Amino acid sequence: MRKSHATAVICFFEGMRKTYLLYGLGLGLLLIVLKLIEYQFLVRMHIFEIYGGLIAVLFMGIGVWAGLKFTRKAPAPIIVQAPPVFDENKIKELGISKRELEVLELITQGLTNQEIADKLFVSLNTVKTHSARLFEKLDVNSRTKAINRAKELGILKVN
Amino acid sequence: MRKSHATAVICFFEGMRKTYLLYGLGLGLLLIVLKLIEYQFLVRMHIFEIYGGLIAVLFMGIGVWAGLKFTRKAPAPIIVQAPPVFDENKIKELGISKRELEVLELITQGLTNQEIADKLFVSLNTVKTHSARLFEKLDVNSRTKAINRAKELGILKVN
DNA sequence: CGGACGGTCATCCTTTTGGGTGATTTTTTA
DNA sequence: TAAAAAATCACCCAAAAGGATGACCGTCCG
Structure with missing residues (x-):
C-alpha cells in the first residue's frame, strides 16, 4: 500500500x-x-x-x-567546549528527538514559529508539530513555560 | 521532491x-x-x-x-555569562515603570497574561497594556523576545 | 492650578500559539 | 527486510497574544 x-x-x-x-x-x-x-x-x-x-x-x-x-543539519562540532550542565540523559529520558531539540533551542532564542520554520527550511506546520510534541514531553502548554522548564531540566546547551 | x-x-x-x-x-x-x-x-x-x-x-x-x-553566524566567542547583575540604571534609562517591571518578571516566569492579571489583581486588559508598553520600550514584539532582551540588559533580579 | 506621569480598563482587530487529527515519507533499528 | 521511530506537511478550531486607540483617575510637582 x-x-x-x-x-x-x-x-x-x-x-x-x-x-x-x-x-x-x-x-x-x-x-x-x-x-x-x-x-x-x-x-x-x-x-x-x-x-x-x-x-x-x-x-x-x-x-x-x-x-x-544542507549546512543546517551540520551539527557544527565546534561546540565541544565544556557544556555547562547539558543533561543529555534527560533528553533521552523524555524522548525528545533531535529536531524537537532544535526547535526548543530556537524557541528559547525568542523566535516565532514562522521564523523557526524559515531557519530550518521546513513548513510552519512542521514546526508546530514539533513544538506540540515538545510541549507534551515537557508537560507545558506555552513556549515561555517551555523555556523555564528546559532550563530547570538542563536541556539547553547554553545559559 | x-x-x-x-x-x-x-x-x-x-x-x-x-x-x-x-x-x-x-x-x-x-x-x-x-x-x-x-x-x-x-x-x-x-x-x-x-x-x-x-x-x-x-x-x-x-x-x-x-x-x-553571508549567513553563517559568528562562532559564538565563548559565551561569557554576561551581566548577572541587576542593572537599575538601564531600567530608568528605558523608562520602564515599576508595574511594567513586575509584569516583565512574571512574563519571564512563563505566566500567561491572564495568570499575571490574577496575580497582580488587575484586569487582563491592564496587563496587556503594560506588556505592550514594555515591548515598545524593550523594542521587541513578543514575550519570548522580551525575555531574552531583559536578560541581556540585566534587567531581571534573578538569573 | 494644571500638566505630566503612572496605573487602570476598554474595544476592535490581526497575528500567533496551542491542541487535535490524519497522512506520507524518510531514517533508524531490530 | 520488516517494524518502529522520526520527520514532514496539512486542515481545523479555539485560545492567547499583540497592535492601536481612547478614556478615566490618582498623585506629584512646578
Missing part, C-alpha cells in the same frame, strides 16, 4: 522511489528548458552572454539554496 | 549516501552517452556546451560559498 501504483508504473531501477523519479523529471525539465533557450539564441546568432548569464544566475541561485539547506 | 532533488545535487558536500551516489553516477553516465551522441551532430557547438557547463559549475560553487559566507 505504501509504494503501490506510482512505483509500479515507472520502475526503471528496482526499488526506485517516487522522489527519485520526481528528481529525475525535474532535472530533465530543467535540461529541456535550457535546450530551448539555447536553440532560440543559437539560431539567431551566437549570443553567449545572455545564455551564460541565465545559467550563471540560475545555478548560483541553486547553489545558495542548496548550500544553505 | 524538494529535498531529494537538492540532496542529489549536493550530496558531495554532505552525507553522500550510497543510493544517491549510485543514482548520480547513473545520471552522469547517461549524460555522457547523450553528449557523445550529440557530439556527432553538433560538433560546432561543443565549445558552447563546455562554456555553459563551466559557468554552471562555477556559479553554483560561488552560490554555495556566498550563501554560506
Whole structure:
C-alpha cells in the first residue's frame, strides 16, 4: 500500500522511489528548458552572454539554496567546549528527538514559529508539530513555560 | 521532491549516501552517452556546451560559498555569562515603570497574561497594556523576545 | 492650578500559539 | 527486510497574544 501504483508504473531501477523519479523529471525539465533557450539564441546568432548569464544566475541561485539547506543539519562540532550542565540523559529520558531539540533551542532564542520554520527550511506546520510534541514531553502548554522548564531540566546547551 | 532533488545535487558536500551516489553516477553516465551522441551532430557547438557547463559549475560553487559566507553566524566567542547583575540604571534609562517591571518578571516566569492579571489583581486588559508598553520600550514584539532582551540588559533580579 | 506621569480598563482587530487529527515519507533499528 | 521511530506537511478550531486607540483617575510637582 505504501509504494503501490506510482512505483509500479515507472520502475526503471528496482526499488526506485517516487522522489527519485520526481528528481529525475525535474532535472530533465530543467535540461529541456535550457535546450530551448539555447536553440532560440543559437539560431539567431551566437549570443553567449545572455545564455551564460541565465545559467550563471540560475545555478548560483541553486547553489545558495542548496548550500544553505544542507549546512543546517551540520551539527557544527565546534561546540565541544565544556557544556555547562547539558543533561543529555534527560533528553533521552523524555524522548525528545533531535529536531524537537532544535526547535526548543530556537524557541528559547525568542523566535516565532514562522521564523523557526524559515531557519530550518521546513513548513510552519512542521514546526508546530514539533513544538506540540515538545510541549507534551515537557508537560507545558506555552513556549515561555517551555523555556523555564528546559532550563530547570538542563536541556539547553547554553545559559 | 524538494529535498531529494537538492540532496542529489549536493550530496558531495554532505552525507553522500550510497543510493544517491549510485543514482548520480547513473545520471552522469547517461549524460555522457547523450553528449557523445550529440557530439556527432553538433560538433560546432561543443565549445558552447563546455562554456555553459563551466559557468554552471562555477556559479553554483560561488552560490554555495556566498550563501554560506553571508549567513553563517559568528562562532559564538565563548559565551561569557554576561551581566548577572541587576542593572537599575538601564531600567530608568528605558523608562520602564515599576508595574511594567513586575509584569516583565512574571512574563519571564512563563505566566500567561491572564495568570499575571490574577496575580497582580488587575484586569487582563491592564496587563496587556503594560506588556505592550514594555515591548515598545524593550523594542521587541513578543514575550519570548522580551525575555531574552531583559536578560541581556540585566534587567531581571534573578538569573 | 494644571500638566505630566503612572496605573487602570476598554474595544476592535490581526497575528500567533496551542491542541487535535490524519497522512506520507524518510531514517533508524531490530 | 520488516517494524518502529522520526520527520514532514496539512486542515481545523479555539485560545492567547499583540497592535492601536481612547478614556478615566490618582498623585506629584512646578
